[in-house]
Amino acid sequence: MSRRSGTLATKDLMVRIITSRLVEAMVRPFLPPLLPVFMLHQFRNPGNGRPGHDPQMVSDCLARLKKQGYAFVDLDEALDRFSQSSVNRHKVVSFTLDDGFLHQVETAHEVFSAHQCPFTCFLITDFMDGKNWPxxxxxxxxxxxxxxxxxxxxxxxxxxxxxxxxxxxxxxxxxxxxxxxxxxxxxxxxxxxxxxxxxxxxxGVELPAAPPSPYLALGWERARELEGKGVRFGAHGLTHHILSQLGAEEAREEIVLSREKVCQELNNPSDVFCYPVGREEDFSEREMELVADSGFKAAVSAVPGYVTPAAVNSLRFVLPRFTFPAYARDFFQYCSWVEHVKTRFRETLIYSPHGVGLVK
Ligand SMILES: [Zn+2]
Structure with missing residues (x-):
């Protein structure tokens, strides 16, 4: 065994021990309820060599999480529970999928439904309408x-x-x-x-107006079928443009019209908006106000972190999500209390007046 793979195996073992039921049960009572919301994009596509999440790895993670006693909760429902403080210190986790490519949603449905795990898919609505592609x-x-x-x-x-x-x-x-x-x-x-x-x-390539095969959109009809099977869909803007970069009118249209579209096409759309791209600089107060005024009850970003009851009540239009990581040990670390404690420790080091400010 090489030194590097030895170190990784030790790290895996450490994560397994500290995320075990016994250690969890000892530590959780001292922490606030934590909801990790995961964000997934494209799945690996062997048909055309496109990279992405490994469906088998995601499936294995879901199976192990279930064994560890985690509850899979639909995002809208989880936020309701957190805002009404009706959440105990249960181990809950929510999953989201961004954009709405056909291959992506079909693969996700296959993987997640096998574990009775709900997920919310945020759709680029002009893409779904066949007007353009991201x-x-x-x-x-x-x-x-x-x-x-x-x-x-x-x-x-x-x-x-x-x-x-x-x-x-x-x-x-x-x-x-x-x-x-x-x-x-x-x-x-x-x-x-x-x-x-x-x-x-x-x-030297001609850019087609409609998306070619590996980039096809899910389409509203299939979305409605999947909605009937428990998949929740929400709005992710009209075109996937970064909202903070657009003029006021275009930014407003992206939010308002994409909400109108999902409400028109679907029976039970999510009341959560998902900022396109979603980094801290990709939305501003202006977008948060527009989202609130459009009737959404919350919005998710791509800034990493946990949703807590305090965040649901005071920062509901800027809720964080974790990118679904490439390695299972990172995934279990995000699901557990470990990442929360690590982040708080870092914040203490950076912000404490006596802190050394070494860790970023
Ligand atoms: Zn997106």
Whole structure:
């Protein structure tokens, strides 16, 4: 056994011990109720080599969580319980899925329903309507289809020469382009369209108006069928644009019209809004007010952390979520009290007047 795999095995064992029922039972009474809400995106797709969550790994995690006595609770229901303080120190966990790609939702349904685990899927409603497809998926598609060996990207700090000669390099380039698009403040959606059209020219690929096969949307009819089988759907904006970058009217439309659409198409939509992209800088007070005024009871971000009763009551339009991690040990750490204690310890170190401020 190598030194690295030995260290990982020790870490796995440590996480198993500290998240065991016995240790949990000793520690939980001293902590507030904690709700980890997990966010999933695309699943690995062997059909076309696209990366993503491993369905088997997610399934194994759900099975082990159930054995450890966790309750799987629908997000809307969990928030109701937390806001009415009718939650004991139960071990509860909620799952969410963002965007609404056909392959993604079908795989999630297969995996989660096998464990009787509910999940909420946040939908990009114009994508569901067939009006457009998400800008970030368009970047991936253009790179996957391109025969170019490299790409010169103009950034604020100069030009970057990105290699495209392997699929790993294409994925790295995709990450860099998406980050560039996230950081350049497009004040209007038309600016993103112009950027993508220019990228398509540079990569020598024609950008289809409708999404091609691996990027198909779930569609409302199938959403209604899955709703009948217990899947909850909610609003994730019209187009997946970062709301804080848009002008006031476009930001308002993204929130209000996507809520109207899910209410129109579905019988029991979630009352929770999901900010597109969802980092701290991707929404502001303006969006939080718009979400509240549109009749949502809460909103989730992609900022990591636990939902607590205090957060549900005072920060309900900026609730955190954990990205579903690549490794099971990280997942169990987020589900347990360990991550909470670690975060509080870090905060104490950073914010205490006598703190050393070493850990970020
Ligand atoms: Zn999204």
């Amino acid at each position: 800008w970030d998926a368009q970047v991936s598609y253009l790179l996957e289809q391109s025969n170019k060996e490299s790409l010169v990207l103009d950034t604020r700090s100069g030009t970057r020469d990105l290699s495209l000669n392997t699929s790993a390099n294409k994925q790295r380039a995709g990450h860099e382009i998406r980050e560039l698009m996230k950081s350049s403040s497009a004040r209007h959606k038309a600016e993103s369209r112009a950027f993508l059209s220019n990228l398509a020219d540079k990569l």
